[in-house]
Amino acid sequence: MSVQQYIARIDELLARPLTGDGVEAYHLVTLRESRDFAPPNDDWDELIRTSEEFEAELEDLAAALDARWGPHASLSMEDYAYAFLDQDDDELPPFFRELCESGYFGDLLYWRVGDRLVAASVGHEDKEEPVVLFAGVTASADGFPA
Numbered sequence: 001m002s003v004q005q006y007i008a009r010i011d012e013l014l015a016r017p018l019t020g021d022g023v024e025a026y027h028l029v030t031l032r033e034s035r036d037f038a039p040p041n042d043d044w045d046e047l048i049r050t051s052e053e054f055e056a057e058l059e060d061l062a063a064a065l066d067a068r069w070g071p072h073a074s075l076s077m078e079d080y081a082y083a084f085l086d087q088d089d090d091e092l093p094p095f096f097r098e099l100c101e102s103g104y105f106g107d108l109l110y111w112r113v114g115d116r117l118v119a120a121s122v123g124h125e126d127k128e129e130p131v132v133l134f135a136g137v138t139a140s141a142d143g144f145p146a
Helices: 003-015 044-069 078-085 094-101
Strands: 026-033 073-075 108-113 116-123 132-138
Touching: 003 026, 003 044, 003 116, 003 132, 026 044, 026 094, 044 108, 044 116, 044 132, 078 094, 094 132
Parallel strands: none
Antiparallel strands: 026 132, 073 108, 108 116, 116 132
């Protein structure tokens, strides 16, 4: 997919309702996913190249979204990852719990778009799993810096 196709997918998320039955909701979408790296496909060099390629695509996407919505902010997922791994995920906001459950521990780039937040990042749960470029939309600022 191209950056323009990624943006079209994000626009689709922005157009979707975010609440159902009074519950705050969010939407996540996989923009691109690599193959897995489980044996016998566990080529470490290829995993590094793939991760770098996905990070470069994230940078291109961020540049396009910056041009559209202004400069993005960044948010480390480190504290959320520790809370999740320590089984203290009851304290995690739902959007961040879902990211952790999906293994998306990479730092988030995000933009405020009206009453919503749009986030994008590269996730890679562990060395056997695919590398994933993803985006999400939420109306809840819970967990994001003020």
